[in-house]
Amino acid sequence: MRPIILLILILSYHGINGQLPNIPQRPGASSLYSVPDNRFANTQPSRPGFPTINSNVNHYKSVTPRDDQQEINKMVEHQMAMIREEADAKRYNLSPLSDKKGTDAYYRAYDNLLKLDPNQYTLADAVFIVENAYNNNDRNFQASYQQHIQKATSIIRQDIKKTGIDESDNAAKNLSIFKYFAEDTKQNGKVIHKAVKYDFDDYMGAKDYSKMFVSKLLKSNSGQCHSMPLLYLILAEQIGAEAFLVMSPNHSYIRFKDNDGEVLSVELTNGMFSANSFVLNSGYIKAEALKNKLYMQNLTKKDVLSQTYVDLASGYIHKFGYDEFVAKVLAKALEFNPNNINATLWKSNTDQMRFMQACNRLGIDPEDKQQLQNIRNYPPLENQFLGIKAGFDYIDRSGFAQMPPEQYEEWLGSLKSTENKQKSEEIAERVRLLNAQKKLEAAQKTKTITPKKESPKVYTIPKEFL
Numbered sequence: 001m002r003p004i005i006l007l008i009l010i011l012s013y014h015g016i017n018g019q020l021p022n023i024p025q026r027p028g029a030s031s032l033y034s035v036p037d038n039r040f041a042n043t044q045p046s047r048p049g050f051p052t053i054n055s056n057v058n059h060y061k062s063v064t065p066r067d068d069q070q071e072i073n074k075m076v077e078h079q080m081a082m083i084r085e086e087a088d089a090k091r092y093n094l095s096p097l098s099d100k101k102g103t104d105a106y107y108r109a110y111d112n113l114l115k116l117d118p119n120q121y122t123l124a125d126a127v128f129i130v131e132n133a134y135n136n137n138d139r140n141f142q143a144s145y146q147q148h149i150q151k152a153t154s155i156i157r158q159d160i161k162k163t164g165i166d167e168s169d170n171a172a173k174n175l176s177i178f179k180y181f182a183e184d185t186k187q188n189g190k191v192i193h194k195a196v197k198y199d200f201d202d203y204m205g206a207k208d209y210s211k212m213f214v215s216k217l218l219k220s221n222s223g224q225c226h227s228m229p230l231l232y233l234i235l236a237e238q239i240g241a242e243a244f245l246v247m248s249p250n251h252s253y254i255r256f257k258d259n260d261g262e263v264l265s266v267e268l269t270n271g272m273f274s275a276n277s278f279v280l281n282s283g284y285i286k287a288e289a290l291k292n293k294l295y296m297q298n299l300t301k302k303d304v305l306s307q308t309y310v311d312l313a314s315g316y317i318h319k320f321g322y323d324e325f326v327a328k329v330l331a332k333a334l335e336f337n338p339n340n341i342n343a344t345l346w347k348s349n350t351d352q353m354r355f356m357q358a359c360n361r362l363g364i365d366p367e368d369k370q371q372l373q374n375i376r377n378y379p380p381l382e383n384q385f386l387g388i389k390a391g392f393d394y395i396d397r398s399g400f401a402q403m404p405p406e407q408y409e410e411w412l413g414s415l416k417s418t419e420n421k422q423k424s425e426e427i428a429e430r431v432r433l434l435n436a437q438k439k440l441e442a443a444q445k446t447k448t449i450t451p452k453k454e455s456p457k458v459y460t461i462p463k464e465f466l
Contacts, residue, residue: 092358092380094350097323102136106316109133110329112465113309118302118336124149124234126308129465131213134315141215142461148218149459152231153238155193156180160239173241174256174266175431177232182271197222198269204405209318212311225251225412228268233304238459244298245307247341249284249403251412255298259434264427270415272424273431282411288399294341306337313346322353341400348391355384 097103112129128145135141156176165172179185185193199222205212214231217223223231229245229252236243243256246265253274254266267274279285279296289295299307313329327350333343356366358381365371375381403411414420 088380091361092354092384094323094327094354094357097320097325100320103316103320103325105133105136106312106320107325108137109312110325110332113305113312114332115464116305118305121301121305123230123237123304124459125462125465126305127214127230127234128461130308130312130315131210131215132465133312134210134213134319135215137466142466144219145215146459146461148215149234149238152180152193152218152235153459155185156235156239158187159185167240169259170242171256171258171431171434173239174236174243174264177235177239177241177243178266178271180235181228181232181268194221195271196228196268199224200409205318209315212314225253225269229254232266232268245304246296246298248279248295249282249401250408251279253279258431264431267415269412272415272420273427274415274420275423275427278415278420281414282403282407284401284403284407286399286401288397289401290399292398293339294398294400297339299337303337303340306333306335306340306343309333309336310340310343310346313343317346317349322350326350327354341395341398344391344395344398345400348388348395351384351388351391355381355388358384 098107109129109132113126116126128142131145132138132141159176159179160173163172163176165176167173180193181196183195184191196217199211199220202208202211203224210216211224212226214223214227214234217227217231232254233243233245241256243254243266246253246255254268255263256266258264265274265276265279267278276296285295297303309329310333313326313333316326316329327347330343330347330350333340334347337343358378359366359375362374362378362381364374364381375385
């Protein structure tokens with residue numbers, strides 16, 4: 001999982017909660033926002049007033065020129081308020097990037113994500129929408145993505161058929177998906193699909209953000225801890241298996257239950273089973289993070305969709321930069337999952353960028369202690385500063401800790417230790433024995449087991465997303 005690095009903004013603003021000075025008023029400014037009553041006194045023609053009904057007294061009264069003038073004043077004040085609001089948006093909001101080529105593909109992708117039912121959508125569709133935006137709706141990409149999903153699903157289904165797995169056996173179907181990642185697949189003695197490899201080259205997508213994509217994994221048969229678990233879940237949906245995405249610092253992995261009801265953790269980056277202790281041994285999961293449900297939780301479909309919105313925002317940032325579209329996408333991500341720490345971190349970055357752009361427009365250096373005091377004179381800017389500070393406080397309280405890349409690589413490599421390998425083999429062997437026992441029991445029963453309803457056998461990208 002590509003780590004999100006906070007922009008470190010060193011701010012020193014003494015007395016921020018103390019008594020603030022009054023904002024100086026521009027001489028004569030009030031004349032811009034109201035129309036004096038006598039403005040049209042000599043220009044209005046003399047005419048009888050229009051009758052109106054007074055509900056308190058049952059008779060007509062005339063509308064005077066002064067009444068007309070008051071209505072005009074209200075209209076002018078409303079128009080001036082709109083002008084001020086537009087000016088503030090330009091001054092205090094992020095500069096729009098809509099003039100850049102390719103942003104329209106992201107706007108359309110956001111609209112398409114909104115069409116998805118948060119509890120019933122197909123993950124393959126959501127991932128396609130995000131990655132298709134980055135590829136600017138390229139038709140070659142669309143065809144390739146669809147074909148690769150169909151091919152992978154077909155290979156797994158053939159293994160299920162070959163091994164005689166019952167369609168109701170969720171654990172066995174998950175093992176078939178795991179084999180797709182961890183082992184070479186052979187047909188008639190010929191390898192038709194090699195085990196998926198971990199791509200250590202630019203695995204954070206710093207140079208090439210497409211390294212994060214499922215489509216890149218499908219094309220090159222190599223990926224990392226962002227793309228691998230997503231592809232696993234996509235394939236699980238396609239064959240009707242249940243599995244869950246789980247987050248940890250800089251990382252994500254898969255969980256599912258075996259036939260004995262025990263929860264298994266699948267580490268796809270090394271093609272092994274792992275225990276919860278492996279994730280905890282990273283040293284970057286605090287008790288507060290577990291309490292606040294940042295990590296090691298089985299994510300719901302809505303939670304996963306929240307992360308999909310984060311991926312959309314992240315791709316946009318890497319390709320174009322920060323603007324208010326990013327803020328809108330992240331707000332939707334946090335609406336679906338308020339505990340999404342990745343969305344929170346990107347939001348913090350976005351808020352800081354907005355603040356720095358606004359300071360720059362107003363001639364304030366946010367890293368200069370003396371100049372920073374000038375934000376007192378601009379309430380919207382001061383509110384942005386307070387919002388950033390509140391965001392930092394929340395992140396600190398949440399238990400989040402940033403794992404350095406070198407520490408992450410060392411921790412990931414530790415999975416291959418003799419102890420962890422042995423643990424993985426023990427788990428795999430126990431699952432195999434459980435499955436063998438279940439098959440034997442099923443063969444001895446005469447009662448037919450109703451197959452679990454599954455997703456369509458052939459994946460097709462919905463036309464409304466093309």
